[in-house]
Amino acid sequence: MPSGDLPVWTGRLAKAAALTAALTTMVFCCGWGGLAFEWHGFGGSSTAAHQGAATLPARIGAPSPWTPDAAEAPIGAASVLYTSNTWYPDESDWLAGLVARSDDTYRVGQWSGAAGMSSVLSPDGARLAFDSGIADLATGEVTAWGAQWGDDILVEPQAWAPDGGTVALLAGGWPDPGMNNGTTGLFLFDVATGTPREVARLGRVGALSGWTAAFSPDGARLAYQNGDRLSVLTRADGTTADVPLPAGARLAGKGAWTRDGRGLLVVSGAECDCGDHPIRWTVTTISATDGAQTGTAYTRDGIYALRVLGWWPSGEPVAVEYTPIEDAAPTVFDKPDSQYDLTSQNNIEAARLINLGTGARLTAGDELGLAGDVESIDVADDVLARGEIRPGSPPLLDVDGIVLALLGILTLAMLVLLSLGTWQLAAGRRSRL
Structure with missing residues (x-):
């Protein structure tokens, strides 16, 4: 591997991080008011479970x-x-x-x-x-x-x-x-x-x-x-x-x-x-x-x-x-x-x-x-x-929790891309020395 190139796995990680950031951004931009944030009742039994003493x-x-x-x-x-x-x-x-x-x-x-x-x-x-x-x-x-x-x-x-x-x-x-x-x-x-x-x-x-x-x-x-x-x-x-x-x-x-x-x-x-x-x-x-x-x-x-x-x-x-x-x-x-x-x-x-x-x-x-x-x-x-x-x-995971989770995922993906980009720049400079 040439001195200015990063390991193969970093490229795969960068693609995964970029895809994750893109999908998360799409959820924010296109999902607001859609499936991710509005109520769509799902699951549960048609027969109510027995409830015990009131607390x-x-x-x-x-x-x-x-x-x-x-x-x-x-x-x-x-x-x-x-x-x-x-x-x-x-x-x-x-x-x-x-x-x-x-x-x-x-x-x-x-x-x-x-x-x-x-x-x-x-x-x-x-x-x-x-x-x-x-x-x-x-x-x-x-x-x-x-x-x-x-x-x-x-x-x-x-x-x-x-x-x-x-x-x-x-x-x-x-x-x-x-x-x-x-x-x-x-x-x-x-x-x-x-x-x-x-x-x-x-x-x-x-x-x-x-x-x-x-x-x-x-x-x-x-x-x-x-x-x-x-x-x-x-x-x-x-x-x-x-x-x-x-x-x-x-x-x-x-x-x-x-x-x-x-x-x-x-x-x-x-x-x-x-x-x-x-x-x-x-x-x-x-x-x-x-x-x-x-x-x-x-x-x-x-x-x-x-x-x-x-x-x-x-x-x-x-x-x-x-x-x-x-x-x-x-x-x-x-x-x-x-x-x-x-x-x-x-x-x-x-x-x-x-x-x-x-x-x-x-x-x-x-x-x-x-x-x-x-x-x-x-x-x-x-x-x-x-x-x-x-x-x-x-x-x-109410709407607040979903928003915070998506923000966390987006932030992590961007940090990964930033870190890999910085590593790539640093490796390129070393190869030219």
């Missing part, structure tokens, strides 16, 4: 582009429902992510609605109420709400009764942010008969999905936001009593009732000099009969919104807290021109489940990736009631 995964993450379809490969029962609009480049806010009740099986469903705001899991995690109906997670089949609501009516499930037999729904025209120029109906939907019963007409600004309705622990009463007050419906006789609210406060979420059924949690926000996002949220316990403040108050600073899901066995409330994207404008409940932004995932960077008493994180997604992979969360009531946490193993 909460401490870590969850964006589904991979080939996560099985929950309609074709049912998950059986879920511990967590989560949503985001950053999973795939063709948007993801019309998809639902599901994590199994007792293991780290993942599924994606074409069941739209921000988790916990307009789509909610049944107490046992076996069904999912969303804008078009109720999905049976053991079979993948969907039962529509019925013909009483047409395409021009937005249906937003808010909460399940503890026995799983009734769903509280908001149903009305599509909201015009900042305009209280219409009403939205609050309905109790009987799952067995498929019959809705309207229990109230709410001003459209007051009917804010995620912070509107909560069933009492025994299911006998329904508390709901009714303008600047709470109304408590006794289901047995249909009577309603109003409860005054602190200024600027509203029902804290579907888990707002205290465990003894005597109190309600309400949440309010106020501007403050307290971090990157200047809002302080306060959750207060009030009497369910006269609105007097009782019990503990909880505060969280610098976050975008706060919503209570239920209670941990130790006695502290469990909440979802949302962090904002960098340029999100601060807003609170008493700003009718912007309060609907609180329900929009477009302004949310990440959502996590926390113990509101201690501030400890219970469930969170990856906040170090290219985009927030968890922007809203709902958790089955049975999971919170058991209070057991498993480590959680989110999908490794």
Whole structure:
């Protein structure tokens, strides 16, 4: 071999590296929006696997582009429902992510609605109420709400009764942010008969999905936001009593009732000099009969919104807290021109489940990736009631992981070509000396 020539294997390595770099570049340039990055559900069994005792995964993450379809490969029962609009480049806010009740099986469903705001899991995690109906997670089949609501009516499930037999729904025209120029109906939907019963007409600004309705622990009463007050419906006789609210406060979420059924949690926000996002949220316990403040108050600073899901066995409330994207404008409940932004995932960077008493994180997604992979969360009531946490193993190759892997491959291929080129130049110079 002449002194200026490299070993034969280096040429083969250079060709392989060049081909790898070319193919990787083609995936980036031509595959974006294609098979490599959009969701194309694949695999899974048509018969749902048995799910054991409910546990909460401490870590969850964006589904991979080939996560099985929950309609074709049912998950059986879920511990967590989560949503985001950053999973795939063709948007993801019309998809639902599901994590199994007792293991780290993942599924994606074409069941739209921000988790916990307009789509909610049944107490046992076996069904999912969303804008078009109720999905049976053991079979993948969907039962529509019925013909009483047409395409021009937005249906937003808010909460399940503890026995799983009734769903509280908001149903009305599509909201015009900042305009209280219409009403939205609050309905109790009987799952067995498929019959809705309207229990109230709410001003459209007051009917804010995620912070509107909560069933009492025994299911006998329904508390709901009714303008600047709470109304408590006794289901047995249909009577309603109003409860005054602190200024600027509203029902804290579907888990707002205290465990003894005597109190309600309400949440309010106020501007403050307290971090990157200047809002302080306060959750207060009030009497369910006269609105007097009782019990503990909880505060969280610098976050975008706060919503209570239920209670941990130790006695502290469990909440979802949302962090904002960098340029999100601060807003609170008493700003009718912007309060609907609180329900929009477009302004949310990440959502996590926390113990509101201690501030400890219970469930969170990856906040170090290219985009927030968890922007809203709902958790089955049975999971919170058991209070057991498993480590959680989110999908490794979500879109972020694929992008980083491709960048790593491309970088390595280019380094190989650069090294071989430098070696070739150096060998050529030595041969001329």
